[in-house]
Amino acid sequence: MYTSSIRSSFALKIVLGLLLVVAADWLLFLRPIGIALGLFAVLLLATAAVIRRGWASDPRASRRRRPPPAWPSLIARARLRGCCSGSLMIAMLSARVGRNEDAWRWAQRLVVHAATAVVGPWLDLLRLNRVKRQRRAFNVPGVVRLLILPVLGGAVFITLFASANPVIGDLTARLRLPPLSGEAVARVMFWILCVFMVGGILRPRWRSRLLPLPSLDGQKLSGVTAASVTLSLIVFNLLFAVQNGLDLAILWSGAPLPDGITLAQYAHRGAYPLIVTALLAALFVLVFLRPASETAGRPLVRWLVVIWVGQNLLLVASSLLRTADYIEAYSLTRFRIAAMIWMVLVGIGLGLICWRLLRNRSAAWLINANVGVALTVLAVVSAVDLGTLAAHWNIRQALDPDRQGAQLDLCYLNSLNGAALTALVELEQRTPDPLLRDRTAAVRVRQMSAIQARQSDWRGWRWRDQRRLDRVARMTSDHPLAAPAPGGRDCDGRLIPPPRLAAAAERPAILPLSR
Numbered sequence: 001m002y003t004s005s006i007r008s009s010f011a012l013k014i015v016l017g018l019l020l021v022v023a024a025d026w027l028l029f030l031r032p033i034g035i036a037l038g039l040f041a042v043l044l045l046a047t048a049a050v051i052r053r054g055w056a057s058d059p060r061a062s063r064r065r066r067p068p069p070a071w072p073s074l075i076a077r078a079r080l081r082g083c084c085s086g087s088l089m090i091a092m093l094s095a096r097v098g099r100n101e102d103a104w105r106w107a108q109r110l111v112v113h114a115a116t117a118v119v120g121p122w123l124d125l126l127r128l129n130r131v132k133r134q135r136r137a138f139n140v141p142g143v144v145r146l147l148i149l150p151v152l153g154g155a156v157f158i159t160l161f162a163s164a165n166p167v168i169g170d171l172t173a174r175l176r177l178p179p180l181s182g183e184a185v186a187r188v189m190f191w192i193l194c195v196f197m198v199g200g201i202l203r204p205r206w207r208s209r210l211l212p213l214p215s216l217d218g219q220k221l222s223g224v225t226a227a228s229v230t231l232s233l234i235v236f237n238l239l240f241a242v243q244n245g246l247d248l249a250i251l252w253s254g255a256p257l258p259d260g261i262t263l264a265q266y267a268h269r270g271a272y273p274l275i276v277t278a279l280l281a282a283l284f285v286l287v288f289l290r291p292a293s294e295t296a297g298r299p300l301v302r303w304l305v306v307i308w309v310g311q312n313l314l315l316v317a318s319s320l321l322r323t324a325d326y327i328e329a330y331s332l333t334r335f336r337i338a339a340m341i342w343m344v345l346v347g348i349g350l351g352l353i354c355w356r357l358l359r360n361r362s363a364a365w366l367i368n369a370n371v372g373v374a375l376t377v378l379a380v381v382s383a384v385d386l387g388t389l390a391a392h393w394n395i396r397q398a399l400d401p402d403r404q405g406a407q408l409d410l411c412y413l414n415s416l417n418g419a420a421l422t423a424l425v426e427l428e429q430r431t432p433d434p435l436l437r438d439r440t441a442a443v444r445v446r447q448m449s450a451i452q453a454r455q456s457d458w459r460g461w462r463w464r465d466q467r468r469l470d471r472v473a474r475m476t477s478d479h480p481l482a483a484p485a486p487g488g489r490d491c492d493g494r495l496i497p498p499p500r501l502a503a504a505a506e507r508p509a510i511l512p513l514s515r
Helices: 002-028 035-056 071-078 085-096 103-116 120-135 140-164 166-174 182-202 226-252 263-288 299-329 334-359 363-382 386-399 410-414 421-430 434-456 463-475 499-506
Strands: none
Touching: 002 035, 002 182, 035 182, 085 103, 103 363, 140 166, 226 263, 226 299, 263 299, 263 334, 299 334, 334 363, 334 386, 386 410, 386 421, 410 434, 421 434, 421 463, 434 463
């Protein structure tokens, strides 16, 4: 009874997996990315829910009360609005995970899944062949051995008859397979990728024995004494005090810089190296100041660590201010927003490390806390359009007459794939410069055409793009926008001169010979 239920579940997974691959081909292959990706995610979720019900019907587990899903799966379900195979994998694995599963064990499960997802379909084929042999039913290797001789012999004789008989030769010429095109090769590769992805989600590989979290508790590091750690903390605090003092004087108080160095150069030069410094400081505390160790139990060392972590937090705040000054001098981009978010995460991680030391928390607690903060930030960032945020900030800075900095980078706004459309319309309506208005109109027309082309295909329809088009319609209802001047344009909207005019401009002038 139990064996038959396993076989039926296995067959159901194969059928549903093939249907999902066909749906992915119809919705996603060589199609614009839009609502079709969300529809495929819904199909994948529905299929996963059906398969998960099969797990709940296991007679060996029906009488046991299943513990609530682990905390990573709760965060994962908040991210299931998109087609994220990692979140789906966490949700599927959560059916077998206990209450006290931490991030370290979750990471091992995901690594094992990623490593075995490639060979999973082949293992399933071997298992299917084994089941068929046990049931003495249709055997694939036996059928191959049965057909190999008649197929090869028949092919040889058909070839000979085709060369001897024009009628058979003409018939075999018409039966030739079509030539292999690039699209066919791409389709086969897409199907293989979908098979591995769907197979990994519908048939996750389970591993009950996991590695314990490495711990240095109770071990003494050779050559490192409590006096050495104390002296190191004193030296580090003095060095950090010098760096933070300079940042307080220059960045926070506006003291004059050395000759030849601008504030933007000073900010850009130290933003990322200082974050590396803070990470090294966190690594030092983790390795040499473990909770319940002899060194961490000394009051002087604890005070020095608290002061040092505080200085590292000030260092992170200075790095944020450096990045903000650099953005003020130049422009805002998605990467710079992500860099500032990363700096905030580093600061939170330093605070958690200090709290772990003071409260004697375990390494598992520290990992869970950092992973929880990171997943929460990712969930928030996924709901915010960073490209639109950067575009509107740059436009408002460009319209500010008192701003002293670099010119507006229309090429970057053009590369945002439509996220800057409403910001471009705002700039086009408000700028008094006719040349900038014409360049902005050229970029705006290009972006709007790309969005409308995507929206025309229902598979590429996007809710955000539709909101952008609706907002542009409201913004231009009373003040219609003018069309840009005809001609080719660069990425920043500048007119490209025709080849003849460009060659004439580059040709040196020929002076007449004097008589």
